[in-house]
Amino acid sequence: MQEKPIAFFDSGAGGLTVLALAARMLPAENFLYFGDTANAPYGSKDKEEVRALSLQAAELLVEKGCKALVVACNTATSAAVDLLREKFTLPVIGMEPAIKPALAEGGKVLVMATPLTLREKKFRQLYNRYATATDEVTLLPCPGLVELIEQGIISGPALENVLTKLFSEVNTKEITTVVLGCTHYLFIKATLQKMLPGVKFIDGNLGTVRQLQRVLTAKKLSRSGHKSGGQVEILASGGEASLDLLKKLYAIASAQWEGEV
Ligand code: DGL
Numbered sequence: 001m002q003e004k005p006i007a008f009f010d011s012g013a014g015g016l017t018v019l020a021l022a023a024r025m026l027p028a029e030n031f032l033y034f035g036d037t038a039n040a041p042y043g044s045k046d047k048e049e050v051r052a053l054s055l056q057a058a059e060l061l062v063e064k065g066c067k068a069l070v071v072a073c074n075t076a077t078s079a080a081v082d083l084l085r086e087k088f089t090l091p092v093i094g095m096e097p098a099i100k101p102a103l104a105e106g107g108k109v110l111v112m113a114t115p116l117t118l119r120e121k122k123f124r125q126l127y128n129r130y131a132t133a134t135d136e137v138t139l140l141p142c143p144g145l146v147e148l149i150e151q152g153i154i155s156g157p158a159l160e161n162v163l164t165k166l167f168s169e170v171n172t173k174e175i176t177t178v179v180l181g182c183t184h185y186l187f188i189k190a191t192l193q194k195m196l197p198g199v200k201f202i203d204g205n206l207g208t209v210r211q212l213q214r215v216l217t218a219k220k221l222s223r224s225g226h227k228s229g230g231q232v233e234i235l236a237s238g239g240e241a242s243l244d245l246l247k248k249l250y251a252i253a254s255a256q257w258e259g260e261v
Contacts, residue, residue, distance in 0.1 A: 001067050001221060002067065002220075002221055002222065002223045003223065004030075004065050004066055004067040005029070005030040005031050005032040005065070005066050005067070005231070005233070006022065006026075006029055006030070006031055006032070006066060006067060006068050006069075006070065006212065006216075007031075007032045007033070007034070007061035007062075007064070007066035007068070007069050007070070008022070008031065008032070008033045008034070008069075008070045008072040009033070009034040009035070009036065009054075009057040009058065009061060009069075009070075009071065009072065009073070009076070010034075010035055010036070010072045010073040010076070010183060010184075011035070011036050011037075011039060011040040011041055011042040011043075011053075011073055011075065011076070011146070012035045012036065012037045012040035012041070012146070012149075012150045012184070012236075012238075012242070012246070013035060013037075013149060013150060013184060013187065013245070013246055013249045014072065014073060014146070014149070014182060014183030014184035014185075014186075014187075015033065015035065015070075015072025015073055015183050016033065016035070016072075016234075016246060016249050016250045016253045017072075017183050017184075017186040017187065017203075017205060017253045017256070018070060018072040018095070018183055018205050018208055018209065019031055019033050019070075019072065019232070019250070019253070020250060020253035020254040020256070020257055021205050021206065021209050021257050021261065022070070022209045022212060023230060023232060023254070024254070024257050024261060025209050025213065025261060026209070026212075026213065026216075026222075026229070027229055027230055028222070028223045028224055028228075028229040029216075029222075029223050029229045029230075030223070030229050030230070030231040030232070030233075031231065031232045031233070032061060032064060032066055032232075032233050032235070033232065033233065033234045033235065033246075033250075034057050034060060034061055034235045034236070034237070035234070035235070035236045035237070035238075035242070035246050036053060036056075036057050036236075036237050036238075037150065037236045037237055037238030037239075037242035037243075037245075037246070038236075038237040038238040038239075038242075039053050039237065040146060040147075040150050040238075041075075041114065041146035041147060041150070042073065042075045042076055042079075042114070042116065043075045043113075043114020043115055043116045043117060043143070043146055043182065044114070044115055044116070044143055045116065046116075047079045047116065047120065050075060050076060050079040050080060050116060051079050051080040051083055053076075054071070054076040054079065054080035054083070054084060055080065055083060055084065055087065057076075058084050058087070058088060058092075060235075062088055062090065066090065067090060067091075067216075067221045068090055068091045068092075068093065068212065068215060068216060068219075068221060069084065069088065069090055069091070069092045069093070070093045070095075070208065070212055071084065071092065071093065071094045071095060072095060072183055072208070073095065073182075073183055074095050074096060074097055074113060074114070074117045074181050074182050074183065074204070075113075075114045075116050075117045075182065077094035077095050077096060077122070078096070078116065078117050078120040078122040078123055079116060079120060081094040081122075091215045091216075091219060091221070093208060093211055093212050093215060095183065095204050095208050096122070096123070096126055096181075096204060097111055097113055097117065097123065097126070097179050097181030097204060098179050098180075098181075098202045098203060098204040098207060099111065099126055099127060099130050099131065099137075099179060100130045101202050101207075102177045102178075102179045102202045103130055103131060103135055103137075105176065105177045105200060105202075106176075107136075107175075107176030107177055108136045108137075108138070108174045108175050108176050108177070109135070109136065109137045109138070109175070109176070109177045109178075109179060110137075110138050110140055110170060110172075110175045110177070110178045110179070111137060111138070111139050111140065111178075111179040111181050112140050112142050112178060112179065112180060112181055112182065112185060113139075113140075113141065113142065113179075113181030113182050114141065114142065114143075114146065114181075114182050115141040115142075115143055117181060117182065118139050118141050118181075119141075138170055138175070140166060140169065140170055142166055142182070142185075144162045144166075145159075145162060145163075145166075145182075145184065145185065145188070146182065146184045148162060149184045149185075149187050149188065150184075150242075150245075151245075152245050152248070152249070154187045154188050154191070154249075154252070155188070155190065155191050159188060159191055160191060160195065163188075163191065163192070163195055164195075167195070167196075172195075172196055175196065175199055176199060176200065177199065177200045177201075177202060178192065178196065178199055178200070178201050178202070179202050179203075180192075180201055180202065180203040180204075181204075183203075183205070185203075186203055186205065186253070186256065187249065187252065187253070189201055189256075206261070232250070234246050234247060234250060
């Protein structure tokens with residue numbers, strides 16, 4: 001079992017930012033990734049549809065063979081992680097917006113995530129667990145961002161226009177911390193940093209990979225002792241062009257983590 005890869009899925013490219021970090025932190029492991037590019041974005045669909053798509057993605061990966069499944073998508077986690085844990089016996093690791101560390105920073109927090117993530121019960125529960133009445137938190141659903149990133153647009157005027165429009169709903173001058181509550185948004189962190197100078201950005205990637213590490217150790221599933229891991233197989237449901245784009249974005253995501261961990 002230890003020899004099997006760790007599988008990841010997302011609606012498209014976002015989960016590659018988690019995969020790239022995991023490949024860096026777990027060099028003895030091999031990886032399998034599925035981007036459901038034919039059905040991206042998940043964040044503007046309804047819950048039932050995302051549950052069905054998540055189940056389909058997980059079935060594909062489990063059939064191919066894997067020892068653990070990372071739902072590298074906040075949206076799919078909020079809609080379907082309970083269902084996946086019910087259906088499969090392998091460990092399922094989910095993701096959620098990193099509200100807890102953001103609140104620990106103090107100041108004014110902006111949570112950027114997909115519309116579905118922010119309206120789901122799972123997010124409400126997370127929010128109620130950590131936020132107190134005195135915390136200043138603004139929730140910003142960001143329709144339109146994933147669509148651009150899925151076309152490989154991760155900088156430039158088209159992206160900045162969409163962000164300007166989204167930020168027009170918020171007093172950005174007061175924001176001190178931004179939660180990147182969607183794995184896709186890590187690809188546009190440089191643009192966000194440019195548009196919101198001096199703001200701290202927090203994502204859930206490191207916490208997720210650490211949780212993966214803990215689960216593999218606890219279940220004795222680690223491929224430790226081997227030195228020749230690092231194989232990464234990427235699959236996409238949307239055809240050749242989307243697979244090529246995922247591979248290109250994977251290289252960008254891998255480079256982004258260099259020097260960070
Ligand atoms: N990358 C996903 C997330 O973390 C969702 C993107 C989408 O809307 O498909 O929420």
